[in-house]
Amino acid sequence: MIVFKIIIHGIFVFSVVFIWLMLLYQFVLTIGGFLCNRKAKKEDAIEIDEALLPTVSILIPAKNEEKVIGSLLSRIMEFDYPSEKLEVIVINDASTDNTAKIITDISKEDDRIKMLDIPKGEGGKGKSAALNRALKIASNDAIVIYDADNVPEKDSLKKICKALVLDKRLAAVTGKFRAYNKGRNLLTKLINIEGISFQSIIQAGRWQLFKISAIPGTNFVIWKHVLEELGGWDVHALTEDSELTFRVYEKGYLIKFVPTATTWEQEPETLKVWLRQRTRWAMGNNYIISKYARKMFTTRPRLTLVELINMLYLYYFFVFAILFSDLLFVLSLFGAIHIQVIGPYTELWLLAFLLYILEVLIALSYEREDTFSSLYYILMAYFTYTKLWIVVVLRGVYQEYSHKGERTWAKTERFDVTRKDLSETAK
Amino acid sequence: MLDSKSLDVPYDKNSILLPKGEHTLEIFVESPPAHAINVIGYFSSTLFSILGALSVALLMVIYFYSRIKR
Numbered sequence: 001m002i003v004f005k006i007i008i009h010g011i012f013v014f015s016v017v018f019i020w021l022m023l024l025y026q027f028v029l030t031i032g033g034f035l036c037n038r039k040a041k042k043e044d045a046i047e048i049d050e051a052l053l054p055t056v057s058i059l060i061p062a063k064n065e066e067k068v069i070g071s072l073l074s075r076i077m078e079f080d081y082p083s084e085k086l087e088v089i090v091i092n093d094a095s096t097d098n099t100a101k102i103i104t105d106i107s108k109e110d111d112r113i114k115m116l117d118i119p120k121g122e123g124g125k126g127k128s129a130a131l132n133r134a135l136k137i138a139s140n141d142a143i144v145i146y147d148a149d150n151v152p153e154k155d156s157l158k159k160i161c162k163a164l165v166l167d168k169r170l171a172a173v174t175g176k177f178r179a180y181n182k183g184r185n186l187l188t189k190l191i192n193i194e195g196i197s198f199q200s201i202i203q204a205g206r207w208q209l210f211k212i213s214a215i216p217g218t219n220f221v222i223w224k225h226v227l228e229e230l231g232g233w234d235v236h237a238l239t240e241d242s243e244l245t246f247r248v249y250e251k252g253y254l255i256k257f258v259p260t261a262t263t264w265e266q267e268p269e270t271l272k273v274w275l276r277q278r279t280r281w282a283m284g285n286n287y288i289i290s291k292y293a294r295k296m297f298t299t300r301p302r303l304t305l306v307e308l309i310n311m312l313y314l315y316y317f318f319v320f321a322i323l324f325s326d327l328l329f330v331l332s333l334f335g336a337i338h339i340q341v342i343g344p345y346t347e348l349w350l351l352a353f354l355l356y357i358l359e360v361l362i363a364l365s366y367e368r369e370d371t372f373s374s375l376y377y378i379l380m381a382y383f384t385y386t387k388l389w390i391v392v393v394l395r396g397v398y399q400e401y402s403h404k405g406e407r408t409w410a411k412t413e414r415f416d417v418t419r420k421d422l423s424e425t426a427k
Numbered sequence: 428m429l430d431s432k433s434l435d436v437p438y439d440k441n442s443i444l445l446p447k448g449e450h451t452l453e454i455f456v457e458s459p460p461a462h463a464i465n466v467i468g469y470f471s472s473t474l475f476s477i478l479g480a481l482s483v484a485l486l487m488v489i490y491f492y493s494r495i496k497r
Binding site for chain 2: 002005006009010012013016017020023024027030031034338340341342343344345347348351352354355358359361362365366368370
């Protein structure tokens with residue numbers, strides 16, 4: 001009985017310590033994000049001679065993307081980027097719908113748009129494989145990736161390319177993504193809050209304070225020679241973007257985050273699609289951790305180690321600390337256990353709650369979305385959506401190590417794009 | 428624990444008056460690991476509550492500053 005009580009108290013105390021170390025880290029990043037956003041507005045005002053902008057090959061992997069590909073290509077044709085410096089390669093990855101026809105029709109209007117057709121027998125091997133094929137035929141100095149469901153803002157490409165040429169230490173520059181279908185239902189509203197918070201706190205804060213940023217799957221530019229030096233994308237990685245981030249840091253380059261370069265994307269509209277997508281992310285992170293953990297303390301530069309610790313902490317230590325803390329809370333509610341550790345724990349819970357609300361509110365304020373109704377969704381997310389991440393991580397670990405889940409890259413299901421969706425992207 | 432409720436018995440007091448009937452008394456002797464957990468718990472929670480309160484105050488300033496400035 002006494003041993004059991006010591007174990008319960010130990011789990012409780014260390015869960016609180018792990019949770020609070022993360023909360024304070026997030027607080028520091030929120031400050032960094034605030035400074036990054038202020039700085040980004042000043043950097044936007046810097047004019048650059050268009051002759052200095054790099055020639056760009058935009059690569060778009062597309063497998064059964066008939067619902068969304070047209071919106072992306074139409075927007076690319078409206079970019080304020082010098083026309084002669086742009087090449088667009090749409091990779092039709094063995095689509096079985098009308099994707100190829102849509103690409104062909106649009107390419108007739110604009111000769112910068114080309115289609116790389118991967119036949120049915122050779123296609124469907126994942127995003128990395130498709131991108132590696134396109135990289136071989138890309139003819140320009142910089143490579144830009146957009147997912148097929150994106151609708152980038154007209155100036156976003158110029159902003160990331162400008163940042164790339166202005167700093168010689170950079171291998172890549174990433175922009176921000178927003179959800180154009182955020183108003184569709186409760187789930188998309190909560191995903192929108194999550195997306196904004198992640199980018200305004202974690203991405204912006206880490207870039208501002210530690211010169212670290214992660215490549216997302218879309219809306220980023222990278223020098224072609226760096227990609228060639230790295231050997232392209234890892235075909236075994238389920239989250240090829242995060243994996244690429246590690247290899248870029250291993251080579252000693254930096255990745256910058258520019259919060260004003262925005263693309264709009266479609267977020268999952270059903271819980272089933274969301275769960276499938278996020279489990280793939282969790283499994284992708286497991287792959288990265290197992291790939292890089294063995295050289296954790298020997299690798300140089302140390303940015304790789306920092307990134308690995310960040311991933312381990314965020315996806316595992318923190319999530320499991322929350323899980324244990326919630327379990328203990330529920331058990332004590334039902335009188336199954338009595339936690340009698342001395343300390344201001346009720347105040348700590350209240351402060352954690354306030355920190356969360358304020359951090360998310362600050363992040364939403366950059367997008368002018370810190371409305372009264374947002375507060376309601378922030379509160380709701382605290383008790384529902386954030387807890388779903390525990391399920392995702394546990395599911396990812398289970399599927400990875402039991403080999404029961406699909407270990408292949410799975411495309412996220414798309415939904416119809418409405419006129420209202422597109423009006424969001426034109427802001 | 429007296430009847431499943433926490434009970435603090437003062438050091439100078441060795442008897443306690445209870446109503447008539449059956450009672451349960453659990454006595455916990457604090458072992459070194461339990462003591463260590465209590466010490467870590469107390470100091471960490473106090474430190475985090477101070478830092479947390481300062482962080483909340485600073486974030487409130489930043490938030491209202493952002494709203495005024497935009």
